[in-house]
Amino acid sequence: MIGNVPFVVCMVLVLLGLWALLFRRNLVKIVIGVKIIENGVNLYLVATGYVRGGIVPIYTYAPPDAVMVLPTPQALTLTSIVIGLATTALMLAFVVVIHRHKKSLDGRKVTELSG
Amino acid sequence: MTLLAVLQVVILILIVAGSVLAVWLKDLLASVIALGASSLLLALQFYLLQAPDVAIAEAGVGAALTTAIFVLAIRKTQRKEEE
Amino acid sequence: MRRVAEWATTATLAFVVFLVLASFTGRWGVWAPDELLAGGVIALLVGLATGRFAWSRGGWRLLEPQRWLLFLVYLVGPFLYAMARANLDVAWRVITGRINPGIVRFNPGLRTDFGRTFLANSITLTPGTLTVDVDEGSGDFFVHWINVKDPLPTADAVCGPFPEWARRIAE
Amino acid sequence: MRRWGVVVTFLIVAGCLLLGAARMRPFGAPRYDLMDRYFNAFSQREAATNNVVTAIVFDYRGYDTLGEATVLFTAVIGVALVLRRLTR
Amino acid sequence: MNGLIYAFLAIGAAFNALGAVALIRFPDVYTRIHGATKCTTFGSIFSILAVAVYGIAQGGGAGGTMAVRAFLALLFLLLTNPTGSHALARGAHRSGIKPFRAVVDRLEEVGHGHREVP
Amino acid sequence: MSVVVKTIARILVPVILVFGGYVILHGHLTPGGGFQGGAVAASAVALLLVAFGAPAVKRLKAPFSVLEDLGGIAFVVLAFLGLGFTFFANSLAGMGGLFGAPVPTGPNAGILNSGGTVPLMNWAVGFKVLGGLGAVMVLFGLFGGDDDR
Amino acid sequence: MIVALPFAAAGLAMLGFILVCMVRLSIGPTAADRAVALDTINTLVVATMVLLGAAFGLVVLMDVALVYALLSYVGTLYIARYLERGLS
Amino acid sequence: MNLPEHAPILAIAVPLLGAFALPLWAKLHRSLRDGWLALVAGATAALTALVAVQVYTTGIQVYTLGASFPADTVAPGGFPIRIILTVDALSAFMGLITALVAVVGFAYAWRYLAEDEGKTLALTLGTLLWAGMLGMAFTGDLFNLFVFFEVTSIAACGLVGYRTWASRGPEAAFKTMVMYTVGGLFVLLAVALLYGEYGALNLAYLARQIGGSLIDRIALALLLGGLLMKAGAVPLHMWAPDAYGEAPAQAVILLVANTQISLYALFRVLFTLYGGVPDPGVGWLVVALGTLTLLVAALMAVVQMDAGRLVAFGAVSQIGYMLLGVGVGLTAVAARPAYGLVAIQGGIFHMLNDAVAIGLLFLAVGAVERASGSRNLGTLGGLGHDLRWTTGFFLLGALALAGIPPLNGFASKLMIYQSSFLLSPILSALAILASILLLAVFVRAFQGAFLGPRLRKAEPVPVPMLVAMGVLALGVLALGLFPELVVRHLVAPAADALWTGRDLYLQAVLGR
Amino acid sequence: MTLLTGHGFWNPLLWLAAAGGVTLLALLVWSRGRRDYTRGTDGELPFLSGEKAEGAHVGGGHLYWGFVEGLRPYVARLRALHSGLVNDYVAWLVVILAVAFLIVLVGG
Incomplete structure (x- = not known):
């Protein structure tokens, strides 16, 4: 009905995050880009599990004889969300420590390891 | 186009708008705010896709904890994206 | 003794919150017995964990029923009226821009934190006023007033009868 | 110059990903869903839970959850390691 | 019963719209907070009341739970919304944003309570 | 933060914790479960940190990490319980007793003591997530040490 | 599966208001303005969730609205606390 | 309870349990922690060995998690619903490599890490990294692969950021973390694409379903990107020298094993998941990247002045040999000429050789840094007077890595040279050129650091570190002197698992 | 004991025996010479431009100087690519992804 618009939008989010990773030098901005990619992927996962006209896959207070959406992607997305939080926390911890040493967040200024 | 489809499309547009803002703004705090709004609407989209489990997780993690960690990190570093 | 009072208050209120959350679960009554048991355990744990600071300087007084009754009366009476007026x-101001x-x-x-908080939130939701700061020492309120009639107003001029309600409910 | 090269490759990747998303099966109409129909039908009998997602998270795919808990544990240890008091 | 629900929904939507418009139209942070907080809270009250009425009308475990949840959400909103607004106003003032065309600013005079401003 | 925020935080912290407990407790009946409940409860720590400053949550660091370790151990041990069949087998489901009430198939109102090991695992993961995310918040709040009054 | 259409229509209206708030989020001259917009979006999203829960006729969806109503202001508080410290 | 039956999951669950409990033991007392760690490491190594013995003697072992018995892989109707651990010879081989590396690493870390610098946390992260690698090696489920991919990523990055007192450690860790996370998200996106298309997550079931449609191809490209990045193939290797250079030595050898596990996952995807639709283009891509990796990393190693970074580039170039070997096999997998199998054997044998030799080098560099306080080749010199054993070990590792007969690198490289010569002589010439460059590089490093007059004082190296290095040195010698035994008994079954084992793999899981 | 590698074989023990034989031969040749050919003269000392160099050490940076210098123009391009910026790392990932897409979509 709405075609593949949700899938396309998820890919747009992924590409948006990738754009931030490619062209933003600020470290926090890079983490934000990673978060956006992650949002896109999570949305993609949940979108694959949607069934038109389906309801929540929970039997408590459910109407009888209803079609249910696919539950597996939801479980996968839960895992993915918590993993995302873990990576975000660790990356921001690194950013904070880097800033403490270098007093800057610009990728070009904090880089020591090269060549 | 049913009403549900319209709702979904509007929310998707809002999510993309929030993410574009998060990438585009130079002020990191504003960027984080836009990211928070985007994740909020993402939870709404999960809700519409009949995934309340995921929506609760995204609510607890995205609305409170991620924003909190980002703001704390910006607080411990600096706010403006220098050119 | 005082610590026990704090724990008990917090646990009781936590149990009330749990009861509201878990209502309509029982097959015959409103609550299933196992829900009550589990809720009691959770409320006890929460009470023990946060009792020390959660309802500080409240103690048993917060459990007095007439305060809750008064609170409900306040909520549906003057508060709702003031909110409607505020909106x-x-x-009017959005349209005219004045x-x-x-x-x-x-x-x-x-005097108490509860009273001040109560008043501050009421002020924020009622006509033309927004609490910007509360001085912890003297209890002075700094209020952003959208239509200043008097640079040095009395409490009555800004927020009407609310301090009186706050005193009765939360002090 | 280099920037434009990156932009062009980015556009190639973007085109392929968007092509893939557009050529997916239609949204809301999964083609193969044997596994999920099994879950929806039998989780109440096998795992005795009303919430199918929880049944999957903790029973059918509990091992993923273990890995996920490990990720969280690892991240906490990592943050503690990185933000520990500097001794040198 | 349906009429009541429609009325509540209409009022709620109207006040929420007012909040959004106020957010756009007002000139500075404080007045925006005024508009946004009051109107969206009030509008949400009516939306939630509509849902609660719907739930009560449905009856049974599901309807009752729906009404209870709606009221609980309302209570939480009433607790958290003004607090967030207050914190934002205070933060805005301390970060140095002046009220627009203020006739008087007593808080600026006392210098942010007890704290010295750098 | 001001006294208003502090007082509201005092009121809301127990409420958030109870709500987290509810989400964990009813994880197998309504949306929710270990992660979600743990994340909600960890938000209480975030609230404490923002309302009262870093010194107030300083002594929570050690209990939280211990809580996380214990939660992880409990989760693995619960998984080991299934080793009569296989690792992670839901050995308690439908066996009667405290956690093994059978569930009627199809839509129903839900029974709390069903689910076998699922509720227990919910609790283990809930405490683990609470401990882990709480410890992360506390560590972030404490680092640098210049965020308090 | 929308079973109560008026609620869904009201939810759509709320989304429209969120769009308006998004404008403020994008143009807001100061961070405080953006934060106000975020706060407003929070409230509107809670209202939307409650309305859509009724529209779908599913009680179990309402828990999400509760979580949001309870937690959404924590993020706002963090931003406010950051603002309090001045533009450092 | 039947221990051999449950061994695959126990090999993963025991280190996880050990890691969860490790901080608690450390709170009680240090020696309790060390004892517990030794116990857990020993048990895990024994379980891994048990799994390997079973797999090598009786064939593929499956373990269905949560079912009523381990071999209950499919639901009625013939599709798997649960996570299935599928251990074939290659998985067991990778498990053995990780066990060797991890045990040696822990023995080394016992005295290498200082107590007041977060030793407990580093040991915990090491245990978790080991468990994650085992999980990646043993799993038969795509999403589970992603989860353990992330476990290894985060643990590895935590270890890289160990030296927070300098700015370089966190910087390297941040870069590595960003790359790992983005790669992991690509993998997850590929999993989501495959799930959306086929509604399944099991590797074997998906392998049967995949028919080469557009979505399959896009997912293949995403998986290639993510896994090649984690494996550190040029030009996606750039995080690797940073990370290897900055991490503590006992973590670096785990990181090296980690890249190999990613290579394993890549091979699993290419040969098993996409084995039904062989695409020579992908094979050539892998071969090209392998050759590029060899050359670029060796050239980059020539100009390095930091011993850690120098050895790190050497380690990256070894990844190229594995990619080259298995890539040659991949181009040949459709027609199945005999040299393809030899190439795969060479590539897989080189994994073991590389883990041993490069591990020895990194441990020696770590000992040098600990003893003399510097890794700069411009200022080091004459350490051979004080650190006699370390000197010998470094020389042994360097010669082995450069492919000097009769040490172990030579045998595997010979197999790779010969088979790639049959595919294209240029490849083999380039591979030999890279080997010569590496020899020059290591001779330079050896001469600069260890020979010459005594320039600075060096503290003695503690015995446990020497023992750890000695174990690896013995491995270098043994693998070099008896390559035929190793190839016949360990490597050949693993190579067969890639070369012809796809049908057996599917059969073991799906039962048909 | 012989590792067959398709077209050839490899036996380290055989190789060791051969190497031992060659070494013996070399020793034999060496032992035929005069033992005190350079003993006690300047020929024992390291030769550094004719200077007397006590304790001189050719550091790692100086060994193979010509070799490294000869390679330097080629390596300089490579070094420039290792800029150390995360953006460049990700850019290479995108490049490889694009190449993989092209190969997979066009080549198949």
């Missing part, structure tokens, strides 16, 4: 006020703002200071004479 119409905002509507504002005359400023931050004023007044002292409502409330």
